[in-house]
Amino acid sequence: MSAILGWFAGIGERTRGAIARLGFASRFFVAVVKASGSTFTRPRLLIRELYHAGVLSLVIVLMSGLFVGMVLALQGYETLVRFGATEAMGVLVALSLVRELGPVVAGLLFASRAGSAITAEIGLMKTTEQLAAMEVMAVNPIARVVAPRFWAGVISLPFLAALFSTLGIYGGYLVAVKLIGIDGGAFWGQMQAAVDWRYDVMNGVIKSVVFAFAVSLIAVLEGYDATPTAEGVSAATTRTVVTSALAILAIDFVLTVFMFRGSVNG
């Protein structure tokens, strides 16, 4: 009996913890937004972070996009050829990437490449009292350290997702047209006809923007809130990657439900 009660108490405790964490995250988000003025009036701060979060993530995102596109084409061909619909290959590759894989996979890669780095950097600055030193110098560390990193993440990820999809489509083209020998005209023509700018592309962009906010917030929050020790920072870095991944997948499901129309090109 008491074991069952304990079990329920445990669930209650964890739920409460999760809700408290969400509350803390929203207050932190408000604080970051409020302190964001200097990020945009002093572009030097932002540019440095854009380089670290965005430019340095390019290689892994572009390479992954290319490979994912190529695998999509190979796998897609297996299915399409059974229905004699191989000319729909371009549509399959483009829609999968633009609507789903681009934002999601780019988001996951971004969380593990840039998000973890942001958490570790802020966490270490806290551990070595750099944030405290700023505060004592009457400089708000949220404005000076957190906000530029947050906005750099928010700006970078949508571009990275778009590049991921672009390279993916090119990878699909390489495999489908150059390797398998599907007609190039059909590949591009069908794609252009079937992919809707407002519906497909914009929905993908919306997803990537939402993921960008989520991952960037998680990364800066975990860093700022890290226990100021070596283990604390390492645990925070892990939490950034795990929480970001779960957040991306959960938000993706919710957004997809809302974007679902249940008809083709309706």
Add this chain to the structure above:
Amino acid sequence: MSKRIDKILVMSSSPTPDGVAQSENAGDGSPMIELSDVAFGYTKARQILSGVTLSVPKGKLVAVMGGSGCGKTTILRLLCGQHAATSGRVKVSGKNIDEMSRDELFSHRRRLGMLFQFGALFTDMTVFENVAFPIREHTDLPEPVLHDLVLMKLNAVGLRGAAHLKPSELSGGMARRVALARTIALDPELVLYDEPFAGLDPISLSIVGQLIRKLNDALGMTSILVTHDIMESLKIVDYIYFIADGKVVAHGDVQTIRQSSDPFVKQFVNGEPDGPVRFHYPAKPLADAFSAGRV
């Protein structure tokens, strides 16, 4: 601002090692800092400070000494408003720090320089940028003026040549001196030095000691110096407080301390292992802690 810069321009950047410059503008003697009966603990379970009372007159250089872990850094943290005292009052220029509004705290910190015990240099910036940081954040000085100002501060600590290095390329003592240069970059009115002498060789130590004294006098600063170096302190400070068990156990000016018969002070000045100061962090008796004791 410019007046203060003029002042420091006038100041010679290589402190003379002989004799201590005596306070020319020692202030009007009104207390800049007043702690009355201050208690504080990071956790409820363990009180670090239990009733510290001390005061630092304007324009004076005061040392706070005490055994390792007795709460010296903690006192400095209370003074810059990083933590709030559990009870008692921490007053800066007559204003209770716990009652300061955000803006007041901001302007208090704006006039404050704190040298962190472990330097807290910004690891992603060069030495130059570290020293320039507070100046860039709080003034609109044109780049050439800023450049000269930073080099002057670095020159004062003997590290003008290291301006382009990253903190990871510095030795411990060099990092200490860069942190010192950053602390005094804006000529603060109140400076808190947390172990400025740690890791310095005897020559740098004496130069830094003289620098602290000179800054205090030339710029009319009020300074608190946390250190273990009793010999250097006796040379440069005006007044000394000894902290133990969360309280001030002895205090006095240099003469009084030198001649004191207080067992605590004597132990500290002579570095004796036995006396009222405990070397050990509170613990069970050794016999109980060792497993052999239980057999």
